[in-house]
Amino acid sequence: MDETAPEGKTKFTIGDSTFIIDNRYEFLKIIGRSAWGFAVSAIDHKINSRVSIKKITTEEDLDEVKNILREIKLLNFFNHENIIKMYNIELYPDTRNYNDLYIVTDLMEADLHRVIRSEIELTNEHIQYLMYQLLRGVLHMHSADVIHWDLKPSNVLINSNCDLKISGFKLAKECGKAVKIDEWICARWYRSPELMLNCSVFTKKADIWSCGSIFAELLGRSPLFPCKDSVDFLWCITQLLGTTSPDDIFFIDSPAAETYIANLPDKEKTSWSSLYPNADPLALDLLDKMIVINPEKRWAASHCLEHPYFKDLHDIEDEPLASESFNWDFENCEPSIGAVKNLIYEEASKFHH
Ligand SMILES: Nc1ncnc2c1ncn2[C@@H]1O[C@H](COP(=O)(O)OP(=O)(O)O)[C@@H](O)[C@H]1O
Numbered sequence: 001m002d003e004t005a006p007e008g009k010t011k012f013t014i015g016d017s018t019f020i021i022d023n024r025y026e027f028l029k030i031i032g033r034s035a036w037g038f039a040v041s042a043i044d045h046k047i048n049s050r051v052s053i054k055k056i057t058t059e060e061d062l063d064e065v066k067n068i069l070r071e072i073k074l075l076n077f078f079n080h081e082n083i084i085k086m087y088n089i090e091l092y093p094d095t096r097n098y099n100d101l102y103i104v105t106d107l108m109e110a111d112l113h114r115v116i117r118s119e120i121e122l123t124n125e126h127i128q129y130l131m132y133q134l135l136r137g138v139l140h141m142h143s144a145d146v147i148h149w150d151l152k153p154s155n156v157l158i159n160s161n162c163d164l165k166i167s168g169f170k171l172a173k174e175c176g177k178a179v180k181i182d183e184w185i186c187a188r189w190y191r192s193p194e195l196m197l198n199c200s201v202f203t204k205k206a207d208i209w210s211c212g213s214i215f216a217e218l219l220g221r222s223p224l225f226p227c228k229d230s231v232d233f234l235w236c237i238t239q240l241l242g243t244t245s246p247d248d249i250f251f252i253d254s255p256a257a258e259t260y261i262a263n264l265p266d267k268e269k270t271s272w273s274s275l276y277p278n279a280d281p282l283a284l285d286l287l288d289k290m291i292v293i294n295p296e297k298r299w300a301a302s303h304c305l306e307h308p309y310f311k312d313l314h315d316i317e318d319e320p321l322a323s324e325s326f327n328w329d330f331e332n333c334e335p336s337i338g339a340v341k342n343l344i345y346e347e348a349s350k351f352h353h
C-alpha cells in the first residue's frame, strides 16, 4: 500500500494512471485497456473474491459522460448469468464532486478476441456452449428492449470453464428508436447490412448479425467480413451470400449503393461447408439463419435457441426473460454534464447505504 493514500484507501499506479480505491481491494494485475482507461484485477477482501476494476476519468464531453451513465445503468439493471455483473461503483476524490469512477464487476479470464487469436483449441462442444450462452444473454437483453449494438469478440468475456458473459454496454440502444446518422455505430466487421447501409431504425436483428459474425469467427478463427468500408462490405457479402435480391435490401435509402449492388456481377451463394469444412453441419445450418441480409428473415434470439444445434442445451425454463423493460427515460432529456454526473452519483449511491 502506498503511504500517501488517503485514509481507508489504497493507491497504486499503472503507467500514467493512479488508482485510489477503498482498501478492501488489493491490486493483482492489469487485465485490459479500455477507451476510458485501464481495467485491473483485484481481490475484494470484503467478499473474499476476485473482481475486475475499471477506472474511468470523466471528460468534459457530454456524449462520453452519457455513455458512462448508460453502461452503469444497464449493468445495475441486469441480473443474468450471461451478462457481466456490477458489484460496486466508487467515485473519487469526492462522491459529489468526482473526476474518477471505478466500476467493479465480475472478473473473467479472457475475452473472445484473445481466445480466437490464441492457440487454444475450440472444439464443436466449446463453440456450441459459447454460442448458446451468448444467445441466451442476448435473448434476455432483447426481452428488456435493449439492443447491445456493439457485440464483438472483445466485448464477450469468458472463463476457462467456458462460462460466458456479455459486457461493453456503453452504446446500447432502445429498440425501435431512430438512429442519428452521425452516431458512432457498431464495430464495422460485426455491423449488420442494414446499419452499414444507413438504415435509420434500431432493431434487435442487428445484434443477431453480430452474433452470427462472432459464430463464424469461432468456426474459422478469422473475421467473417473484415471489410474496409461499406463498398467493400457489399462486395464481401455478395461474394459469400450470392447476388442479393432487391426485396432483401428494402432498407437501402442510398441510390448510389443501390446502383452499385445492381451492377455487381451475378454470383452464386458460397456454401458454408466449403468455408468451414470441419464444422458441425448443424452449426452451419444455424449460422445460415443468422447471417441473412434481410433483417426480417434473420432469426431472433429465441428462434436461434430452439435450433437443433442446441438440442442438448436448450431449456426454455432456464432461459429467463427480463421481468420488465429497461427504462430509457434518462436518454430523452438534453441534460448538462453536471446533471448526467449527478445521475451517475445516484447509481453509485445504490451501493453505499
Ligand atoms: N470484467 C472483466 N474481466 C476480464 N477482462 C475484462 C473485464 N472488463 C474488461 N476486460 C478486458 O479489458 C478490455 C477492455 O474493457 P472494456 O470494458 O470492454 O472497455 P471498452 O468499453 O473501452 O471497450 C476487454 O476487451 C477485456 O479484454
Ligand SMILES: [Mg+2]
Residues within 6 Å of the ligand: 154, 155, 167, 168
Ligand atoms: Mg469493450
